[in-house]
Amino acid sequence: MGAKEKWLAGDVPAARAILQEAYAAIPNSEEIWLAAFKLEFENHEPERARMLLAKARERGGTERVWMKSAIVERELGNTDEERRLLDEGLKHFPSFFKLWLMLGQLEERLGYLEKAKSVYESGLKHCPNCVTLWLSLSNLEEKMNGLSKARAVLTMARKKNPQNPELWLAAVRAESRHGYKKEADILMAKALQECPNSGILWAASIEMVPRPQRKTKSMDALKKCDHDPHVIAAVAKLFWHDRKVDKARNWLNRAVTLAPDIGDFWALYYKFELQHGTEDNQKDVLKRCIAAEPKHGEKWQAISKAVENSHQPTEAILKKVVVALGKEESSAESSKH
Template identity: 50%
Template sequence: MRKGLEANPSSVTLWKTAIELEDAEDARVLLGVAVEKVPHSVEMWLALARLETYENARKVLNRARRALPAERAVWIAAAKLEEAHGQESGIVDKIVDKAVRSLDKHDAVVSRAQWLKEAEAAESAGASLTAAAVVRHTVGLGVDPEDRFRTWSDDAAGARERGKVATARAILAVALSAFPTKRALWTQAVELEKSDGTRQSLDEVLAAASERLPRTEIFWLVRAKERWISGDIEGAREVLGQAFEANPDSEPVWLAAAKLEWETGEAERARVLLRRARDKAPTARVYMKSALLERENGNFDDALDLVEEGIMNYPDFAKLHMMGGQICSEDLEKSKYSLDRARKFYQRGLTSCPKNAVLWTLASQLEERAPSYDRNGGGGVTKARSLLELARLKNPCTPELWVEAVRLERRAGNDKLASALMARALQECPSSGLLLAENIATAPRPEQKSRSADAIKRCPDDPRVISAVANLFASDRKYEKARKWFERAVALDPDLGDSWARYYAFEMEVESLAGGKNKDEAKKDVVQKRCISSEPKHGELWCAVAKAMANRRKSTGDKLDLV
C-alpha cells in the first residue's frame, strides 16, 4: 500500500484504503499527510478534523477553507464544530455568513433547495444553531419578493412534515421578520410550538403574535388557555387583562375571562364580568352565557329574566328560546304553569326562527311529555306529531326533523308508521348520512347488511354511516373489521363525539369479553386519549350528555365514559 502511495501520491482511493487499515492515532497521522498530498479531497479534511482536538480541528478546518473556499461542507463543518463546543449563536452565524459570501465570490452554484437540505442535515446531526444560521442566510436566495410569503410558508410546512422542527422554526422566524402582521404565519408558528415545542416556547410565540396583532383575539385566548391549563391562573388573568386593553369591545375576550372565573369557582367574579360585558359588548352569546351561569347556580328566576332580556334584544337567536324552554321544562317544578311557560318560549322561538330544526324538535318533545306535567294540559303524541308535520312542511328536506318523527313513532310503539316515515324520509333526503345510519340501526337483523351496503354507496364518507357499519361488524364479532371502520369514522370527523363514544364502547366490550385486562385495554386507553386530544364538540349523543347541567364541568374523558 505504501509503495502504491509512493507511486500515486494523489490517489484518493489509495489514501482511503491505507487509512482504513490503521488505528485511530496512526490514521490521524496519515490523514495529516494525505491532506497535503490531496488537498482537493473534502473527505480527508473532514475526517482529520473529526480525529483532532477542538483547537487543532479549528486549525485543520481553517486550512481546509483556504484550500477549498468554494466547498460548503467544510464551512458547515466549521459551524457545527463551534456549536458542538458551546460557542454562542453569533459565532456560528458569522461562519455561515462567510460561507455564503465565499461561495458566491468563487462562483460556486448552490441552490436554495440544496442549502435547505444542508440545514436539515445539520439538524439531524444535532446542530440546530447551524441549521438556523443556514436558513437565515439562504432561505431568501432566488425568491421573488411577491413569492416570499407563499414559498416560505410551504418550506416551513415541508420541513415540519419531515420532522425538522428547528429548520421549520428558523424559516418561520425569517418569514415573520419580513411579514410581521401575517396571521397565517403566526398561526403556523403557534401550531409548530404546540405540537413540537415546549410550554415556554409556545408562550413566547403567542406573546409575540399578540404584540404584533393585538386585535386578533385568538392569540390572546390561546395564550390565556395554555397558562390556565398549566395551573397559572394569575398568569391567565394577566393575559386576559392585556387582551381587554387591546380589545375592549371583544365578545370572545369577555366570555373567556368569565369562563376562567366560572371554571375556577369564582362565580361572583364571573357574574360581574358578564354584567360588564352586557354593558360594554352586548351580544346574544353574552346573554346566553349570563343565563347559563345563573342556571348552573340554581338561580332560575334570574336566568329566565336574562333570557327574556336577551330575547328582547336578539329575538332571532334560537339558543335563548331553547334555554328558556329547557329551564321551564327541566329545572322548574313540573306543573301546568311551567309547561305553559316552556310552550311560550318555544312558540316565540318558532315564530322568530322557523328554520331551526332543533327548536321544532324540542317543542315536539315537550308536547310528547306534556301529560306528565298536567293531565288536562293537552299535548301528547298526537300534538307532537302534528308539530313535526308542520315543521317538515315549513322546512322540507331536513333530515333531523324526519329522524325525530320516526323516533317519535317508535317511542309510541307505532313501528309500521315509523317504517313508512323512514321510507318517505329517504325519498326526500336520499343522501342523508343521519337518516341512513338510523335506517341501519333500526333495521331487522337480516336486513342490516343490505341497508349498510346501500348506505355506503350513497354516503361513502359520512362518519355516522361508517360508525353504523362498524357497529354491525362488532355485533358479528368481526372485531378487526369493526376497528378499521371505527378508525375511519373518527378520522373523517374528529369533532363528532358520537363516533368516539361508539369506538370507546366497542373497545370496552372487547376488553370485557376477553376477561378483563389484556392487550386490548391499551387500545381502549389510546382511544380515550385521542378523544381527549380531539376535544369533540358535536354529535347527537355527545351533546345530550356533554351539555347536561350535571356534566358541564366534567372533563372530556369523563364525558366519554358517560356517553
C-alpha cells in the same frame, strides 16, 4: 392564545394577567371579555365571571354575552335571575334561538310545561327554520299530550323546512317509540326519497330492518354516502355484532377520523375497546378522544350540556355516554323479547 396556554399549564393568575393586559389594550373586544369570563367560570370563580359579564352587558354585549350570563345563573341555581336575563336578552335579540331554547328548558326543568310550550311557540315565530326549537316543541307535546300532537308539530316543521333529515328522523323515532313499526317504516321510505344522501337517515334505516337484511341495507347506504361517518359507524356495529373484531375496529376508527368532533362515535369506539380491546387499545382511544375535545353528537350533547355535568372533563363525559349507550342497548334488547 397565550392566556389559554398558561391556563392549561395550571397558571391561572398568569392567564388572568395576560387577559388584563389584552383588554387594557383593546377595551371593546368581546372575544377578550368572553375569554376572561371563561377562565373564571371554568376555574370555579362564578362571582368574578358574573362581574365580567355584567360589565360586558353594560358595554352593549352581543347575544353571546346574554347567553353566557344566563348559563352562570343556571349553574348557581338562581332561576329568577336566569329568567330575567333571558327575557331581557330576548328583547335585544329576538331572533337568537339559543335564548328561546334556554328559556323553554328552564320552564321545563321547573315543571311549568304550558309556559315552556308557549316559549317554544314564540321562539318559532321568530326562528321558523330552527330545527332544535321544533324538536323541543314536539318532544314537549309528546310528553304533555301524546303522539298525535307531536306528529302535528313535526308535520308542520317539515312543511316549513323541507328536506331536513333531523325532522324526518324525529318523526320516524316518535312512531317507533309508540310501537307503530309500519308507520315508522313508511316514514323512513319517504324520508330517504326526500333526503337520499342523508347519513343519519341511512344509519337509522340500517338499524331498523331485521338483522338478515342489514347487510344489504348497509350496501345501499354506502352507495349513497360512502364517506358519511354515521353510516360508517352503523356498518362498524354490524361487524361488531358479528364478532368481526378487526373490521369493526377499522370502521370505528374511520368514523372518529372523519368526524372527530362527534362524541357519540368516540363513545362507541371506547365501548368496543372495553369489550374487545387490550388496555393499550383502550388508553389510546381515550387519549385521542381527550385530544379531539368533541362537542357534538346527539347523546354526547344530551350529557355534556346537562346542568349537573358542566365543567366535567372530556374523559368523564365519555364514560357517562358509554354507560348511556349500554343502558340503551339493554332496553332495546328487552323490548324485542
